[in-house]
Amino acid sequence: xxxxxxxxxxRNLMRERNIDAYIVPTSDPHQxxxxxxxxxxxxxxxxxxxxxxxxxxxxxxxxxWTDSRYFLQAAKELKNSEFKLMxxxxxxxxxxxxxxxxxxxxxxxxxxxGENFSVKAYKDLSESMGARILVxxxxxxxxxxxxRPSLRKDKAWIMKDxxxxxxxxxxIERLRKxxxxxxxxxxxxxxxxxxxxxxxxxxxxxxxxxxILSYSLISKDEAYLCIDEEKIPxxxxxxxxxxxxxxxxxxxxxxxLNNIPGKNRIFLDPERTNVAIYDSINSNVKVSLGTNxxxxxKAIKNDVEIENIKKAYIKDGIALTKFFAWxxxxxxxxxxNELLASKKLQDLxxxxxxxxxxxxxxxxxxxxNAAIVHYAPQATGSKTIRNEGMILVDSGxxxxxxxxxxxxxxxxxxxxxxxxxxxxxxxxxxxxLFLARFKDKTNGQRLDAIxxxxxxxxxxxxxxxxxxxxxxxxxxxxxxxxxxERDDSGFVENMTTSIEPGLYIENSHGIRIENExxxxxxxxxxxxxxxxxxxxxxxxxxxxxxxTEMLNRDEIDWLNEYNKTCFEKLSPxxxxxxxxxxxxxxxxx
Numbered sequence: 001x002x003x004x005x006x007x008x009x010x011r012n013l014m015r016e017r018n019i020d021a022y023i024v025p026t027s028d029p030h031q032x033x034x035x036x037x038x039x040x041x042x043x044x045x046x047x048x049x050x051x052x053x054x055x056x057x058x059x060x061x062x063x064x065w066t067d068s069r070y071f072l073q074a075a076k077e078l079k080n081s082e083f084k085l086m087x088x089x090x091x092x093x094x095x096x097x098x099x100x101x102x103x104x105x106x107x108x109x110x111x112x113x114g115e116n117f118s119v120k121a122y123k124d125l126s127e128s129m130g131a132r133i134l135v136x137x138x139x140x141x142x143x144x145x146x147x148r149p150s151l152r153k154d155k156a157w158i159m160k161d162x163x164x165x166x167x168x169x170x171x172i173e174r175l176r177k178x179x180x181x182x183x184x185x186x187x188x189x190x191x192x193x194x195x196x197x198x199x200x201x202x203x204x205x206x207x208x209x210x211x212i213l214s215y216s217l218i219s220k221d222e223a224y225l226c227i228d229e230e231k232i233p234x235x236x237x238x239x240x241x242x243x244x245x246x247x248x249x250x251x252x253x254x255x256x257l258n259n260i261p262g263k264n265r266i267f268l269d270p271e272r273t274n275v276a277i278y279d280s281i282n283s284n285v286k287v288s289l290g291t292n293x294x295x296x297x298k299a300i301k302n303d304v305e306i307e308n309i310k311k312a313y314i315k316d317g318i319a320l321t322k323f324f325a326w327x328x329x330x331x332x333x334x335x336x337n338e339l340l341a342s343k344k345l346q347d348l349x350x351x352x353x354x355x356x357x358x359x360x361x362x363x364x365x366x367x368x369n370a371a372i373v374h375y376a377p378q379a380t381g382s383k384t385i386r387n388e389g390m391i392l393v394d395s396g397x398x399x400x401x402x403x404x405x406x407x408x409x410x411x412x413x414x415x416x417x418x419x420x421x422x423x424x425x426x427x428x429x430x431x432x433l434f435l436a437r438f439k440d441k442t443n444g445q446r447l448d449a450i451x452x453x454x455x456x457x458x459x460x461x462x463x464x465x466x467x468x469x470x471x472x473x474x475x476x477x478x479x480x481x482x483x484x485e486r487d488d489s490g491f492v493e494n495m496t497t498s499i500e501p502g503l504y505i506e507n508s509h510g511i512r513i514e515n516e517x518x519x520x521x522x523x524x525x526x527x528x529x530x531x532x533x534x535x536x537x538x539x540x541x542x543x544x545x546x547x548t549e550m551l552n553r554d555e556i557d558w559l560n561e562y563n564k565t566c567f568e569k570l571s572p573x574x575x576x577x578x579x580x581x582x583x584x585x586x587x588x589x
Contacts, residue, residue: 001144003047003081007062009144010045014059020108021100022140024055027116030190030213031272033477034360036206037149041116041141044148048077050374054096055083058103065096068463069373072506089463097128104132111135114275119268119289122275136275154204155233156212159473163400164200165304168243171198171297172223178293179220185264187293188257189216191272193474194294199225199245201236202473208360209475210398215253215277222246226253254280261285267293291480298472299481301494305402305472306518306536309496312402313516313536315355317566318573319348320539323393324410325581327385331412336385338364338377341393349397359396359403359476366391370409370510373464373502388413390423390545392510398473405476405498406537407514411544422503423511423545428454429501430513431555433466433483433533437522440529444487451483451501460503467497470516491531495519499533513541538566540585548589560588 001009014022024046028039034051042048046055046064050073053066065086066074074085087093094102100110110129114122114136126134142148161167175198179187189195192211196202203212214227223245232240232247240247248256257277260266262284269292281287301309323345330336342362349355365375366383370392377383385391391412396405409423429451436450444467451466467483470476481489483497491497500514515537522532540563548556567586574582 003045003083006045006144007057007082010057010140011059013140013143014057014111017111017135017138018109019111019135019138020058020104021110022057022138023096023110023112023117024057024141025112025117025121026051026053027118028213029115029274029276030192030215031118031274032192032206032209032211033475034206034209036151036213038151039116041113041145044145045141046078046083047081048074048083050074050077056096056099063099072372073374097125100125100132101128107131107133109133109135111138111140113137113139113141114279115139117275119270119273119275119278123270136279151213151228152205153228153230156201156203156227156231156236158236158239159196159200159202161200163304163308163473165302165308168198168200168240168245171200171294172218172244174297175218175293176220178297179218179267182267182288183265184267184288186217186219186260186266188266188268188273188277189218189292189294190269190274190277191292191295193471193478194272194292194298195225196474197298197472198294199240199243201240203231204357205231208358210356210473211475214250217253217256224248224253224256226250226256253277257281269295295480298474299469299478299495300492301472301496301518303494306494306496309402309472309516309518309536312354312397312399312404313538314569314573315352315399315401316349316397316404316406317538317570319345319352319397320406320408321570321574321582321585322348322578324408324585325578327391327410328387328412328581329577331385331387334384334386337382338366338369338385338391339379339382341385341391342377342395345393345395352399354400356398356400356473359398359405363394363407364391365510367509368507370512371504371506371508372510373504385412390415390419390509390511392512394512394514396476400473403470403473403476404537405470405514405516406539407500407502407512408539408542409511409513409545410542415545418505419509419511420545420547421550422460422505422509424547424550425455425458425460426501426503426511426513427541427546427559428551428555429466430499430515431558433499434515434517434535435554435558437530437532438491440531441490441492442531443490444481444483445485447483447491448485448487451499455501455503462502462504464502466501467499470496470498491519493519493521493531496536497533535562538569540566540582542585543587543589546589556589564588 469478502512517533
């Protein structure tokens with residue numbers, strides 16, 4: 001079936017129940033950012049492969065909302081279907097709720113699959129829809145997706161304490177103390193990465209995310225894990241049971257929640273709990289809402305995790321240095337393209353015995369393709385790389401020691417004056433945060449403004465976040481902290497974040513420079529506690545595109561010292577032409 005044929009089948013099902021509008025979010029029962037193939041329902045019905053977006057289907061229209069990262073990609077992928085692109089955040093474009101309010105009748109029926117729809121999304125929708133009827137028990141995609149992929153059955157494995165830095169019992173004890181402090185008798189956890197963090201286990205249910213699809217319920221004296229038990233090998237079962245974790249079938253969570261005695265209080269995250277789960281809770285139980293307690297716990301890395309992440313970045317730095325040395329030689333031959341480059345980088349990472357998998361699909365955009373923020377090269381249409389212009393490579397990996405996320409934009413030959421100016425502006429934006437000192441608990445919104453100031457001064461901007469938390473062998477994007485104009489989370493010691501400003505000129509070039517950093521105490525005095533960012537990433541920053549006259553002395557000194565440190569940390573592991581490449585890349589300007 002092509003996309004339009006799928007739409008027609010879905011509309012036939014809608015007619016049977018007089019459904020006026022059907023919503024398909026990018027979601028699974030856990031509201032995961034990355035989805036297993038089984039849950040890529042929005043991609044199935046629309047053909048759009050980006051990682052974020054929402055589909056709305058009415059009898060007359062098919063619409064896709066997505067953000068600015070995907071405007072160019074979505075326009076290409078929707079081209080041969082009846083889908084219309086709705087550009088989120090663009091003036092004059094209604095959001096989903098506004099569109100429904102304007103186009104669905106006063107008593108119309110709006111449907112969705114409640115198992116893949118969050119409590120927060122439902123609440124936002126219901127508060128705006130007046131007398132319209134919301135139907136949450138409709139899974140039309142399953143009825144028309146005849147060749148749907150199966151769910152994985154890969155086995156879980158244990159994240160040893162020497163990597164995690166804290167045992168299951170210690171984490172559960174900390175969680176229960178926070179529950180008691182707030183008067184919670186139970187906490188429900190629906191996000192797999194939080195469960196894997198808490199129980200020191202990992203899995204392979206989702207590409208790029210070493211997690212297991214599961215639910216957990218923690219009380220004052222019990223810990224339940226609801227999971228497909230085929231995924232739990234004997235040693236993991238023993239490990240969990242020895243630490244007081246009781247195993248139940250995946251679907252048992254509904255019964256466990258329904259059996260909670262009345263007048264107890266349960267805490268859950270409305271953004272990571274689906275409507276079907278929420279509806280199963282005993283109606284006499286008091287429900288409190290907020291960000292998962294475990295989300296706040298795992299955002300602050302312990303000292304063992306920080307030291308392990310540093311080791312992971314040395315491994316990653318070795319692979320990246322080998323890669324760029326190889327790329328620059330290959331670019332002169334005209335035999336390389338973006339897809340070959342991304343595969344080569346993965347192969348180099350795999351050489352390390354602690355490599356698990358990539359932490360997201362590699363972005364390798366050459367010249368104008370780099371202006372597509374989340375561009376991923378494909379088997380057809382991958383651009384040939386030559387010894388001119390710039391290439392942007394955004395990539396990362398999970399190692400046993402930690403998760404990496406790094407972007408470098410590298411000059412492969414002759415550049416225009418505008419490319420050099422734009423590169424230097426992005427570099428200044430990047431350096432702004434590494435040179436900054438900020439009060440403890442400064443929020444991401446303020447840090448975002450510090451980073452963007454050099455670009456704003458030049459009348460330029462970018463429209464993605466400046467930084468995001470990074471998980472520890474979990475998800476590469478981790479909250480609650482973000483460096484973003486919409487973030488109010490306070491940054492405190494040992495939080496990790498990416499720092500990744502960019503600039504994108506459509507049909508010309510794209511630039512992004514990214515390191516991961518952690519928050520470190522800089523000083524404490526009568527005015528309070530002051531923090532700074534310390535880099536975890538060590539891969540040379542290309543200085544060839546830099547206009548040195550645009551940098552001040554502090555910026556030049558930081559850049560030279562950083563590249564010098566890269567040489568000191570990576571040179572013992574390289575030799576021959578790769579060592580020479582590193583030496584050349586780390587020269588002071």
